[in-house]
Amino acid sequence: xxxxxxxxxxxxxxxxxxxxxxxxxxxxxxxxxxxxxxxxxxxxxxxxxxxxxxxxxxxxxxxxxxxxxx
Amino acid sequence: xxxxxxxxxxxxxxxxxxxxxxxxxxxxxxxxxxxxxxxxxxxxxxxxxxxxxxxxxxxxxxxxxxxxxxxxxxxxxxxxxxxxxxxxxxxxxxxxxxxxxxxxxxxxxxxxxxxxxxxxxxxxxxxxxxxxxxxxxxxxxxxxxxxxxxxxxxxxxxxxxxxxxxxxxxxxxxxxxxxxxxxxxxxxxxxxxxxxxxxxxxxxxxxxxxxxxxxxxxxxxxxxxxxxxxxxxxxxxxxxxxxxxxxxxxxxxxxxxxxxxxxxxxxxxxxxxxxxxxxxxxxxxxxxxxxxxxxxxxxxxxxxxxxxxxxxxxxxxxxxxxxxxxxxxxxxxxxxxxxxxxxxxxxxxxxxxxxxxxxxxxxxxxxxxxxxxxxxxxxxxxxxxxxxxxxxxxxxxxxxxxxxxxxxxxxxxxxxxxxxxxxxxxxxxxxxxxxxxxxxxxxxxxxxxxxxxxxxxxxxxxxxxxxxxxxxxxxxxxxxxxxxxxxxxxxxxxxxxxxxxxxxxxxxxxxxxxxxxxxxxxxxxxxxxxxxxxxxxxxxxxxxxxxxxxxxxxxxxxxxxxxxxxxxxxxxxxxxxxxxxxxxxxxxxxxxxxxxxxxxxxxxxxxxxxxxxxxxxxxxxxxxxxxxxxxxxxxxxxxxxxxxxxxxxxxxxxxxxxxxxxxx
Numbered sequence: 256x257x258x259x260x261x262x263x264x265x266x267x268x269x270x271x272x273x274x275x276x277x278x279x280x281x282x283x284x285x286x287x288x289x290x291x292x293x294x295x296x297x298x299x300x301x302x303x304x305x306x307x308x309x310x311x312x313x314x315x316x317x318x319x320x321x322x323x324x325x
Numbered sequence: 326x327x328x329x330x331x332x333x334x335x336x337x338x339x340x341x342x343x344x345x346x347x348x349x350x351x352x353x354x355x356x357x358x359x360x361x362x363x364x365x366x367x368x369x370x371x372x373x374x375x376x377x378x379x380x381x382x383x384x385x386x387x388x389x390x391x392x393x394x395x396x397x398x399x400x401x402x403x404x405x406x407x408x409x410x411x412x413x414x415x416x417x418x419x420x421x422x423x424x425x426x427x428x429x430x431x432x433x434x435x436x437x438x439x440x441x442x443x444x445x446x447x448x449x450x451x452x453x454x455x456x457x458x459x460x461x462x463x464x465x466x467x468x469x470x471x472x473x474x475x476x477x478x479x480x481x482x483x484x485x486x487x488x489x490x491x492x493x494x495x496x497x498x499x500x501x502x503x504x505x506x507x508x509x510x511x512x513x514x515x516x517x518x519x520x521x522x523x524x525x526x527x528x529x530x531x532x533x534x535x536x537x538x539x540x541x542x543x544x545x546x547x548x549x550x551x552x553x554x555x556x557x558x559x560x561x562x563x564x565x566x567x568x569x570x571x572x573x574x575x576x577x578x579x580x581x582x583x584x585x586x587x588x589x590x591x592x593x594x595x596x597x598x599x600x601x602x603x604x605x606x607x608x609x610x611x612x613x614x615x616x617x618x619x620x621x622x623x624x625x626x627x628x629x630x631x632x633x634x635x636x637x638x639x640x641x642x643x644x645x646x647x648x649x650x651x652x653x654x655x656x657x658x659x660x661x662x663x664x665x666x667x668x669x670x671x672x673x674x675x676x677x678x679x680x681x682x683x684x685x686x687x688x689x690x691x692x693x694x695x696x697x698x699x700x701x702x703x704x705x706x707x708x709x710x711x712x713x714x715x716x717x718x719x720x721x722x723x724x725x726x727x728x729x730x731x732x733x734x735x736x737x738x739x740x741x742x743x744x745x746x747x748x749x750x751x752x753x754x755x756x757x758x759x760x761x762x763x764x765x766x767x768x769x770x771x772x773x774x775x776x777x778x779x780x781x782x783x784x785x786x787x788x789x790x791x792x793x794x795x796x797x798x799x800x801x802x803x804x805x806x807x808x809x810x811x812x813x814x815x816x817x818x819x820x821x822x823x824x825x826x827x828x829x830x831x832x833x834x835x836x837x838x839x840x841x842x843x844x845x846x847x848x849x850x851x852x853x854x855x856x857x858x859x860x861x862x863x864x865x866x867x868x869x870x871x872x873x874x875x876x877x878x879x880x881x882x883x884x885x886x887x888x889x890x891x892x893x894x895x896x897x898x899x900x901x902x903x904x905x906x907x908x909x910x911x912x913x914x915x916x917x918x919x920x921x922x923x924x925x926x927x928x929x930x931x932x933x934x935x936x937x938x939x940x941x942x943x944x945x946x947x948x949x950x951x952x953x954x955x956x957x958x959x960x961x962x963x964x965x966x967x968x969x970x971x972x973x974x975x976x977x978x979x980x981x982x983x984x985x986x987x988x989x
Binding site: 281283308318 | 387388390392418419420421422425426510513514517534535537541544545548549550553642645646647649650653658659683749751752753754755756758
């Protein structure tokens with residue numbers, strides 16, 4: 256399933272990044288967001304998801320959350 | 326010896342840069358505050374042997390493969406300009422991500438020294454990092470630093486280490502990453518494996534960073550779907566109220582008194598013997614004009630102090646999250662809020678900050694629209710009219726701020742329709758932790774702004790005011806204009822034809838059009854020129870009076886316009902093209918002639934249309950009749966709206982012809 260369907264306060268392991276844009280995939284990679292890595296949903300705000308990857312918090316939008324398959 | 330500062334966004338590079346050079350560059354806790362490289366010498370107290378040490382502050386990057394334009398500055402610099410030593414600033418609370426970039430830097434063959442920054446925070450978070458082991462594994466020196474602390478901050482150790490490494494000339498050993506012949510993503514995956522292993526061995530965490538914290542709870546309220554916007558409005562209202570209505574006018578009153586005393590002092594020195602042309606030039610042109618602008622200094626300083634506090638505490642990244650939802654509807658993203666926030670200080674760095682936006686159309690659109698935010702130079706105009714006509718209400722500034730955002734919103738919508746581009750973009754932004762804002766940093770930022778404001782007032786504004794004074798003193802025969810016929814001056818005869826255009830906007834008076842034109846040189850000139858043109862020797866008096874007591878009647882009688890026209894004039898000055906310097910910045914960021922001229926036309930049209938609407942609708946509401954020049958103005962506005970609508974329709978046809986493409 257995609258990360259956007261995930262539950263808050265839950266950790267998932269990333270299966271794959273289904274982004275159409277290669278550069279975005281590379282960028283996510285440099286943040287440590289790639290297959291096999293852990294991502295935790297902290298909260299859902301407005302239409303954005305707050306996630307924790309490695310030791311940082313990020314805000315990502317719905318489209319990006321849909322591209323992250325867990 | 327050239328030393329490059331590199332590291333992830335928000336790892337504290339610029340703070341460290343300021344700490345080791347003694348400079349006061351703008352610091353912020355979101356990516357994109359530093360967008361250009363900055364160079365300076367290491368300050369003497371850290372460089373006892375007086376070595377030739379130049380430090381280069383670079384924009385933050387997460388890796389050597391740049392994602393946005395400003396990240397590529399960093400890569401290009403370290404790859405092409407071969408600094409002698411790289412200081413890699415690693416956020417010690419986020420080792421597991423930062424070392425990814427470190428490992429890439431180590432492979433460049435340039436000596437690297439790691440500054441394990443924010444090491445004061447690790448204790449608080451119960452994180453233990455084994456510096457020695459980290460140094461052994463990466464084969465480079467590691468120094469713990471706290472660049473926000475005044476002493477015991479590790480900075481002198483850092484510099485000593487840098488000098489040692491830079492002089493030794495030995496090549497640093499490469500860490501064993503084991504990439505071998507792997508390429509691209511596979512190589513990166515291997516690299517991350519290495520990074521993860523290092524983090525595991527070097528770092529001991531007691532608290533899982535993915536656990537919910539009080540900060541996350543705060544985020545739920547501050548960046549809430551519905552509460553987010555009211556909270557943002559309240560925060561900005563508070564900023565404007567403190568600086569423009571509560572504390573600011575009181576300070577401005579004191580300062581106005583000083584300027585007044587200075588004016589009288591000079592007037593006394595000159596005495597009655599000095600030729601009136603000379604004394605007028607000196608008193609009304611220079612002291613009066615510059616003084617009128619400088620009188621707003623306390624308001625501006627307070628505003629920047631408050632805004633710096635707001636930025637420093639980590640709030641602005643949350644604003645980007647809140648606004649993303651709305652900006653997405655018009656084809657921008659939450660990232661566009663950053664240039665806008667910066668533009669509240671000055672549009673030039675704001676426009677330059679557009680580089681952090683990946684998508685070209687979004688970047689150009691933001692560069693075109695971000696000057697609509699009320700910048701520091703437009704602030705005196707707002708403050709003057711708020712003081713004169715609206716009793717110094719904090720709401721005037723606040724509403725101009727949000728009107729700026731709304732106009733940007735509308736503008737983006739129109740541009741997207743014209744452009745016919747329906748591409749979608751992804752939004753990702755790191756959320757820095759909240760922290761107690763530093764009064765020291767806010768004061769430095771305030772003093773920095775104050776300095777540039779004073780310098781500008783003392784140079785360009787002074788010259789402009791003197792020229793305006795001369796142009797209105799003489800007529801075309803170079804004779805002194807009679808007091809009874811000010812409309813015969815060179816200035817009046819140049820500005821009068823232009824003033825005709827402004828009749829439908831309510832301020833078809835030559836003084837106002839002259840001020841609007843000098844405003845393109847620098848927006849502060851609007852106030853200076855008005856002060857000079859209306860030859861109100863007691864302009865500062867009046868201003869002081871009004872700033873304190875709100876006695877508007879007298880001044881508005883002198884100006885010859887009412888509150889509605891004043892508001893329209895305010896709107897016109899805020900939403901027309903910015904000053905020439907900002908226009909220049911716009912041109913270089915847009916990298917397209919078509920976009921650039923389109924932007925100028927769009928801004929002019931936007932300013933004209935908005936003030937037309939404000940004046941005419943306002944006049945109907947207040948007097949029940951239409952304002953002067955309605956028909957002429959309507960024709961102009963309808964023409965402009967027509968052109969824009971035509972372009973929008975053409976744009977949407979283009980979209981219909983092309984399938985929707987999706988961009989990252």
